[in-house]
Amino acid sequence: MEQTDQHEDLRVTRTRACIEAAFLRLLRTHTFSKLTVQMIASEAMVNKGTFYHHYRDKFDLADQVKRRRLEDFHQLALSVFEQEDPGLRPLGDSIAPMVDAPESCLEDLATLRWVPSNDVDVFDEIRKIVLAQLTRYAERTGTPLPDIESEAWAAAYLALGFPEFRREGRAKTSIGDFAASVHRACGLFM
Amino acid sequence: MEQTDQHEDLRVTRTRACIEAAFLRLLRTHTFSKLTVQMIASEAMVNKGTFYHHYRDKFDLADQVKRRRLEDFHQLALSVFEQEDPGLRPLGDSIAPMVDAPESCLEDLATLRWVPSNDVDVFDEIRKIVLAQLTRYAERTGTPLPDIESEAWAAAYLALGFPEFRREGRAKTSIGDFAASVHRACGLFM
Numbered sequence: 554m555e556q557t558d559q560h561e562d563l564r565v566t567r568t569r570a571c572i573e574a575a576f577l578r579l580l581r582t583h584t585f586s587k588l589t590v591q592m593i594a595s596e597a598m599v600n601k602g603t604f605y606h607h608y609r610d611k612f613d614l615a616d617q618v619k620r621r622r623l624e625d626f627h628q629l630a631l632s633v634f635e636q637e638d639p640g641l642r643p644l645g646d647s648i649a650p651m652v653d654a655p656e657s658c659l660e661d662l663a664t665l666r667w668v669p670s671n672d673v674d675v676f677d678e679i680r681k682i683v684l685a686q687l688t689r690y691a692e693r694t695g696t697p698l699p700d701i702e703s704e705a706w707a708a709a710y711l712a713l714g715f716p717e718f719r720r721e722g723r724a725k726t727s728i729g730d731f732a733a734s735v736h737r738a739c740g741l742f743m
Numbered sequence: 744m745e746q747t748d749q750h751e752d753l754r755v756t757r758t759r760a761c762i763e764a765a766f767l768r769l770l771r772t773h774t775f776s777k778l779t780v781q782m783i784a785s786e787a788m789v790n791k792g793t794f795y796h797h798y799r800d801k802f803d804l805a806d807q808v809k810r811r812r813l814e815d816f817h818q819l820a821l822s823v824f825e826q827e828d829p830g831l832r833p834l835g836d837s838i839a840p841m842v843d844a845p846e847s848c849l850e851d852l853a854t855l856r857w858v859p860s861n862d863v864d865v866f867d868e869i870r871k872i873v874l875a876q877l878t879r880y881a882e883r884t885g886t887p888l889p890d891i892e893s894e895a896w897a898a899a900y901l902a903l904g905f906p907e908f909r910r911e912g913r914a915k916t917s918i919g920d921f922a923a924s925v926h927r928a929c930g931l932f933m
Binding site: 584586667669700703704706707708710711712714715718721726728729730731732733734735736737738739740741742743 | 774
């Protein structure tokens with residue numbers, strides 16, 4: 554009996570993963586307002602009944618995907634900021650590869666940011682995660698961060714800007730190159 | 744007869760300015776999808792007939808406002824980058840006050856950026872204006888700009904981010920402070 558339940562659970566997880574991946578694929582070429590449940594179901598190769606078994610509508614799907622990807626981002630942020638010996642390695646060395654990875658949750662989050670939703674503000678959630686981690690990091694290591702609120706906002710803005718920047722035909726740019734360009738552009742305003 | 748025409752023209756300009764200002768005010772508290780022509784007409788204190796005399800629908804209004812504000816931005820960019828003696832003054836000294844002004848067209852453009860539209864991509868238009876001006880500036884002054892495309896993208900991203908940053912309860916922040924925060928946040932990724 555228990556084994557059947559586990560089997561059921563796995564199937565549910567797989568079905569949801571298929572639907573969510575199909576949704577994210579469609580968002581690369583369609584705006585959210587143009588997407589229908591039928592299109593998402595077809596792309597995921599499930600029928601509409603299956604879709605409605607898991608989600609109330611496309612807005613519910615969007616909220617659930619946002620929450621899941623934000624949780625991935627939270628875990629990544631924890632793994633970067635809570636290393637045992639933070640002093641040994643500059644923070645940037647750990648953050649850059651994580652953000653650079655093409656399969657990074659940031660790629661999806663940068664897309665999901667523009668999907669309207671009543672419940673989840675992707676940008677603000679990322680800002681809050683970064684702020685919490687930066688605060689703990691600064692306390693633990695004694696790093697002075699004079700305006701941590703602004704810095705968290707700016708870091709979230711940069712992190713979500715990078716996938717957009719890369720999508721504009723700069724596939725080979727690293728987050729380091731991107732940050733360097735922004736760094737220089739800051740000079741125009743300082 | 745000519746005087747009547749001038750009078751007519753002035754009235755048309757004034758009516759359009761009223762409707763467009765009302766539209767921008769409403770966008771501060773409502774999403775575009777929730778706005779109706781009736782709401783915009785009421786806010787502008789004109790009747791719906793007058794609205795439809797000037798605009799096909801709210802999408803047409805959005806496109807026209809975008810184009811007008813982009814033209815304002817273009818003129819500002821020209822006035823900053825085409826000063827007679829560009830070498831005497833660092834570029835930042837002229838850009839910062841222009842962008843800082845609360846009545847700056849950037850404030851409106853940062854709002855209009857999220858209004859869906861088939862015709863005008865606000866971000867991309869700003870990027871193109873900055874790119875054209877940076878290119879001319881670099882040529883005229885011999886300033887080396889190794890990756891001018893990336894820098895124009897980053898400058899547009901920063902310029903449109905600043906009004907959003909200020910809206911989050913940081914009304915007294917200057918573009919210089921904002922750029923300094925982003926500048927420090929870049930360090931996380933470099």
